[in-house]
Amino acid sequence: MKVPIPRPGGMSRRGLLRAGLTASALGSAAALGGCAATVGPAGDRPLVPPKDPDENITLTYWTWWPGLQAVADIWNAEHPDIQVRAVTIPGGLDGGYAKMFNSLVAGNQPDLAQVEFFQIPSFLLENGLEDLGRYGALEYADRYDEWQWLQASYVGGHYGIPVDSGPLMYFYRADKYEEWGLDGAPATWEEYAEAARRVAAAGDGALIESFPVGDADWLAGMCMQAGARWFSTEGGEWSVNFVDDASVRVAEFWEGLVREGVLNLTHAVWSTGWFQGLQQGTIGTWTVGSWGDAIIRGNDPDNPGRWKVSGMPQWDGGQRREGTWGGSASAVLSGAPHPHEAVLFANWLSTDQRAVDAMITECGIGWAASEELNENSVRNQGPDPYFSEQNYTSIIAEATEHIPTDWEWGPTLSSTKDHIGDAFRSAVAEGTSFVDALAVAQENTVNDIRDKGLSVRSAS
Amino acid sequence: MTTTDVKKGDAAPARRRPGGATGASTRSRILVTAILAVAAVYFLVPVYWVFVAATKTTSDLFDSFGFGLGEEFVLFTNISEVLTYNGGIFWRWTLNSLLYSVLGALLATLLAAAAGYALAKYDFRGRELVFGLVLGGVLVPAAATALPLYLLFSQIGLANTYWAVLLPSLISPFGLYLCRIYADASVPDSVIESARLEGAGEGRVFFTLGLRMMAPALVTVFLFQMVGIWNNYFLPLVMLADEGLYPITLGLVTWQSYQGRDIEMYMRVVTGSMLSVIPLIIAIVVLQRYWRGGMTAGAVKG
CATH class of the missing domain: 1.10.3720.10 (MetI-like)
Structure with a gap:
């Protein structure tokens, strides 16, 4: 079953995602420019007809991948009447999303924009995205892996065509693991904790991994893997639950390891010291989205055979579960003039094998939209010398079969990320409880959502 | 013009009168210079870092001392890469x-x-x-x-x-x-x-x-x-x-x-x-x- 169905609850899109418009950017649009006419709730707007057969149009696509134009040129060569122009803008939280919101207010919106999965509800809150289901997108649903497709489905609408995503993977220095007497990647988190202690005791100054203090994407992936659902929409309101059993388990686990001092807290992930630690083997592991392979290779290109990749350590002996980190979709901003054609192009971009291959070589994308596309891609060349002759693609493909499909993001995610970052940084610095940090982040998030005029409750 | 000269002439002996006043002014001058020097270092160090870092390969960027040169000097390769x-x-x-x-x-x-x-x-x-x-x-x-x-x-x-x-x-x-x-x-x-x-x-x-x-x-x-x-x-x-x-x-x-x-x-x-x-x-x-x-x-x- 790959066709998305409306989620249970039967609540109106309006109640969940649209409220307090006067307080929002679009409210001020109406006041400032009177140009909000095109920006109503997606379902209320009149359908935009497809273009005339002999009309020539140009679609603009805002992306943060400098190489996307080269991919679009493959399409352009075959579609003289629908030309696509890619414009490189700063990444979403570096200013890209602010720019998109501004363009909605001013009525200069592009036809397509690259939007990360976590940001989709934030756009819906401002009525910023077209429901692509109204423009034929659902016909293509079976070409996508369900866990990716559903990341763009909310309350009965479908708001994005998945481009790539990042199954959470366990990258480790196989050569160092051997020195430390570890038998490959840990199969369970219990084994991971044991391994962390053993590495710390080895006395060569190495530690198993840098703890990503305050990294909300990482934490969300970990909790997703443990079975948490931070956000859900039930009975007409948002339900926020950062402290369910699974999240508490994750928080307590990492708090224990941090207190024991068996994780690296000196070299933050992405710092130069951390890159150096990965090169030298003083940091032995990185749990990250599958896209991390490009960083690992690029950081130490001349030493193949040191690294291996594996699925995540598991919580119980029970059913295998994996998580994700990152991923983005092609979305159509509200009021854009050519939604039909935009959906055609977006679907081509995500599912044409030539486009996927070009995105891998030109844009360095992570995991493409379906298992099949990845397995047939240029990246899949059998045993990979860099990853110790492992078949890198099939290891990820196997992991993706265990990614939950019920994860949803909240409507104020960029500030939620800040809340989590602040709470965990101070918990680590002051030695307070990680579970309390989750509770604080939850409370702040609930307040944010309520301030947007939406109904919301804490689930626990 | 003349007034200014007179004022200067007046001021100079007046400042010298109390014992050690010259020392104090030298000291304050040293202090001011020191503060300016610290400020200059504060502003110039990042610029210096950028110039040094621009001469390195990606792996040297992460693997060598930030304020020293890396193993290879690839400034011109980097510049042509950017351009x-x-x-x-x-x-x-x-x-x-x-x-x-x-x-x-x-x-x-x-x-x-x-x-x-x-x-x-x-x-x-x-x-x-x-x-x-x-x-x-x-x-x-x-x-x-x-x-x-x-x-x-x-x-x-x-x-x-x-x-x-x-x-x-x-x-x-x-x-x-x-x-x-x-x-x-x-x-x-x-x-x-x-x-x-x-x-x-x-x-x-x-x-x-x-x-x-x-x-x-x-x-x-x-x-x-x-x-x-x-x-x-x-x-x-x-x-x-x-x-x-x-x-x-x-x-x-x-x-x-x-x-x-x-x-x-x-x-x-x-x-x-x-x-x-x-x-x-x-x-x-x-x-x-x-x-x-x-x-x-x-x-x-x-």
């Missing part, structure tokens, strides 16, 4: 930055000079009100006006054009303020009067006499405005949606956003940053003579 990446778009960004900042700063300086001169030298009703409003403008951060400007420019169809960045850059409330103060102090009314008596029109008085006498202040205004426009990020971010119009700041951030996917981007961003400060260094070095002269002149007259 050729993505069809050589960095050149385009450089030209755009130069256009925005040099042309914008020149016109802004001219406008500030004319307005400041008018406020200083002409008596008209509402003069102080205008000046007060402009002073208020100094307090409004440029970022706060970017969004309203964007909506305005979108309505008149100028968003996403060169004008969108150029026009807002022409206004410098601080420059106008400085020009008024400076014109007050350095353009004597008597000179203007005699020029008028010679039959010069108001425009000619301003362009031939006023501008020249205000030159040191104009250099200051020009430099401030140029650096401000060169470093501006938010206005172009909001206004522009076409890489071909981007200034370097915005362009480099788009590259930086891509670092997570392509680790080579670190080197391009670092080297690009290094290249992007060079025009500013040149401008400051060339213009600082006038600038220093200007500041002192203003201080004495004031």
